[in-house]
Amino acid sequence: MKETTLNIKFTEYDHINELNVNDAQLIQSAEENLKNAYAPYSLFKVSSAIQLNNAKMVLGTNQENAAYPSGLCAERVAIFSAKSTYPTANVETVVIVTAQENSTPFSPCGGCRQVLMEYELTQKKPIRVILKSGNSKIWIFNSVKDLLPFAFDADDILKKE
Numbered sequence: 512m513k514e515t516t517l518n519i520k521f522t523e524y525d526h527i528n529e530l531n532v533n534d535a536q537l538i539q540s541a542e543e544n545l546k547n548a549y550a551p552y553s554l555f556k557v558s559s560a561i562q563l564n565n566a567k568m569v570l571g572t573n574q575e576n577a578a579y580p581s582g583l584c585a586e587r588v589a590i591f592s593a594k595s596t597y598p599t600a601n602v603e604t605v606v607i608v609t610a611q612e613n614s615t616p617f618s619p620c621g622g623c624r625q626v627l628m629e630y631e632l633t634q635k636k637p638i639r640v641i642l643k644s645g646n647s648k649i650w651i652f653n654s655v656k657d658l659l660p661f662a663f664d665a666d667d668i669l670k671k672e
């Protein structure tokens with residue numbers, strides 16, 4: 512028997528001014544689009560901005576539904592839209608922001624982590640994830656793997672003896 516510890520790495524910034532211009536602009540675009548979130552039930556508005564390697568940016572917001580499970584998280588709306596419009600483009604960065612004030616950022620749900628991981632694995636290049644909630648600190652992960660260790664991937668299904 513052996514107990515093992517897994518470390519993950521992320522960077523914390525106190526203020527958006529510490530970020531490079533591209534990351535700061537992505538966050539600002541996502542925050543400006545918070546107004547388009549449709550969250551009449553939770554009142555928890557979330558917005559996402561996706562930066563692709565073809566210089567395109569795609570936005571998404573959470574979309575709720577009276578039949579609760581029929582809604583979808585902002586980052587999944589954004590990445591599905593991005594990959595539907597630009598299927599061959601690589602995803603470089605995913606920004607996820609909320610209108611909710613908190614000292615630390617809210618992080619994506621398990622389902623969204625799995626969706627982001629699918630694209631990271633298929634493009635074979637890490638996707639950066641940037642999180643911010645209101646005036647919270649900003650967390651930057653350099654790979655979805657840091658948010659979803661031991662992720663399930665297609666190789667697990669396709670493995671043959």
Ligand SMILES: [Zn+2]
Pocket residue numbers: 584585587619620621622623624
């Ligand atoms: Zn989610």
